[in-house]
Amino acid sequence: MHRRFFPLLLLLLGAALPAAAAEQAASPFFPYPMKVDRLPNGLTVVRVPFNSPGLIAYQTVVRVGSRNEVEPGKTGFAHFFEHMMFKGTKNFPEGEREKVISTYGYDDNAFTSDDVTVYHSYGPTAGLEKLVEIEADRFRNLEYSEPSFQTEALAVLGEYHKNAAQPFLKIEEELARTVFTQHTYGHTTLGYYDDIKAMPQAYQYSRTFFERWYTPDNVLLVIVGDFNDDTLMQAVRKHYGPWSSKSATVNVPTEPPQKQERSVHIDWPQSTQPRHIYAWRTPAARLDTANAAIQTVLADYLVGPTSPLYKQLVLDKQFAQELYSDFTIHRDPHLFSLVAVLQEEGHRAAVRSAFNAAVRELATGKVDASHVEAIKSNTRYGLLMGMETAKSVATQLSWYAGIYGSPDALARHYQKVSEVKPADLIAFTRKYLTAANRTQLSLTPKKAGGQK
């Protein structure tokens, strides 16, 4: 298997030249060739031919998320602004974009996270040139009225209401608020309820937000599927080439080190299963460290479906209904978590003890090397299984490229996962999974387990 790593080295050399055209060979971690160009205005254009006859996935990754919401009262704005990007321009006033999308039948939407906003369209190659035109137009020339802005704020409020019945939103809010006292990760991507309700008053700020972050040097295009590369790039240069602006810099506050354990409790007013969460402050995802790769493996090692904790707590003793980690890669230091959905409140202490024992065992140097190998195998094959359609390939590329800031980040992240050694888990655990660096969240429902 190791011989397969050779082509990846070539890929990495290629990736060192993002400002120029670069053609990158397939690798064990990304089995498709990839072309990358950077236009003089800083726009990065990633293309991957993929066997999806007559179809393409077209994604625009903006490196902006709720992390960038530094002004008080403006939480949730990156997500709200994502909605405004569908509102029109002088060339394509509100509703005209939808006509183009409808004409061809694109599946067209967007999502926002802490760190990135991704716009995605999936549909016929026949519409690609028109798509390039309307996408470039809205990123260069977005224009919407204040009433339209105010109306859309209510749709976002509806989105909050849609999610509010589920405990996870409240859990995210309380955990973020407790862990991050300075950094903007202290609020969720959806934002605080009061801020969402106040959004209709923020029209002017929305223009500032657009000018700050929707700039070519802060954007990557990712196009995957069946297309003619020359024709595509010609259209891209024509429509995106004249786009000229530079992204802003804002001071995202640094979170001071955590010196002692924190905790937060939620009394959930309705019926649900109790929860217990351990969350540690951990380093950012960067391509020059293995920290994100180690956490990717560590999540499965501690609470994955074949972990001893899962066997003990979910299958054998049945103290927990579910066990998982919420770990996802982030641009800045974020969280590594263990989450237990408890069978009943009375099992909370036993689950905490089991969490402590599993972490202590790893910290004392006891590690199951075969389990680590199984995780790496799972990760590699899971990646291959997860790239079935042009859209799924594009989404994976966009996510990693957006957070790491490099077009080839997907393959490089997974290469680093393949290199994680048992000793890395021990060292990471000793350094970061300490009591002082931890926040515990407990949630108790009004009526545990839905009993009347």
Add this chain to the structure above:
Amino acid sequence: MRPFVSRSLALSAALCLGGCATTSQTTPTPAPEQPSPQAEQQAQAPAPAEPLAPTTVPAVPLKQPAPMQVVVQANPASPIVSFRLVFHSGSVDDPKGKEGITALTADLLSEGGTRSLTSAQLLEALFPMAAELSASTDKEFTVFSGRVHKDFLPRFLDIFTDVLLAPRFSPQEFERLRARALSDVRNGLRSENDELLGKVALDALLYEGHPYAHFVGGTEKGLESITLEDVKAHAARVFTQDRLVIGLAGPVDDTLQKTVVSRLSALPATGAPRVELPPVPTTGGRALVVQKPTLSTAVSMGYVTPLRRGDPDFFPVAFALSYLGEHRQSSGVLFNELREKRGLNYGDYAYAEHFIEHPGTTYNRTNVARTQQDLTLWIRPVVPVNGMFATRGTVYFLDRLVKQGIPQDRFDLSRGFLMGYTRLWEQTDQRRLGYAIDSLFYGTPDFLEQYRAALGKMTPESVHAAIRRQLRPEALNFAFVTQDAQELAKQLEEQPPSPITYASPKSAELLEEDKAIISQPLPVRPDAIQIVPAQSFMEK
């Protein structure tokens, strides 16, 4: 707007290329070489006279494929092998008092281990392969699906077939999965997802007294009464050869087909007799208000309809409902009018057949075919003060569709949209298998290709004629999830105007339209309004 001719040519080219990449075969029935008779029928059949509204929807049985019929979607270039075992068995097979047993049995088979592997060992075996093995149940169908990289095919095949042929039936796993199922009813359904609760409440209302009426995941009392012995017996009754279609996709050869068929031949040949579904009264005007503490009001509405895939009117009505509100697509009338222009909520959708979102997509799940179908509209949560207005708005735009049909320019757009969008419904091996298998039960070979062919022949007039035959706003029934159920019930009963105020200026045209919406009559009968506390919903 591109002329239709060029769009049609582009699509033909794309289909040809698609055909080159993926070959499809169904055994023992070969794929038809000519356009199917059904498509011809749909294209050429003279428009039926407008019938009187039916008083009941009869249970015209779905077709019964040959036992263990094999459907292959060969995709030699893919390294991933997909399995899709579809049993014509679902929650309709739950005996009275044991509601939820089919879904629980499927979970216990797929997760509970095999004779040679405990549940933990099963997970350990699948994990390094990143293999997928799961079960899902609906009213009439249960699917066991699996995916694995070809590097691990022999090992996975053993495990996947053992799940059905040699289940472990561990008492411990039974208790674990039953506890999870109970939590799904008590918490997941009643407390944590107002949209789902509204949809399940509408099912309960439409199909009262019918085997479709209970939640597929079961009722509280039903789940509590199920024993492991019940589950063992139920597995033998409903997961039988005569109810099974075997789907295979990816790098599939004859040897694999034969091996799978040979192994699954160890399933019982037959089991329980098919459940005879009763006719469903098409009574409209009923409302079910589920009361629970919640910030907002969720609304579902619909009626049971004899229209299903294979009916000459199905494609034009599916087209019309897509125009009204394709799931999460911004071109829909309801999405535009209620969300985009009025800011009422996050989205509003309409479906010509029962819709269950395929996770991670905006597309309908496959293999949720039903003998008796429902046509539904769904309003995502709105602030309570706008609950009546949003409901009236939805009925108003449905009514307008029936009265006025679809303007030519919007018709062209919607047709272009579906010509492209329907191709996205068949982009994974599992979904291709799902459609091919559904086609066996509905008698609609090459369903999506036929849909596109039918789209090419529709006109605004032909669609409007089908709409007038099939869409009946007066037949709607309503399910609400809200905090102040008494107040909402009172409004439904008395139907006073429901004015709306906006946070931003609106056009004169929109405000004029609102005048009609705020007084739009809702077809709710005052004597047919029920209030149910969420805590006792799906109790038994």
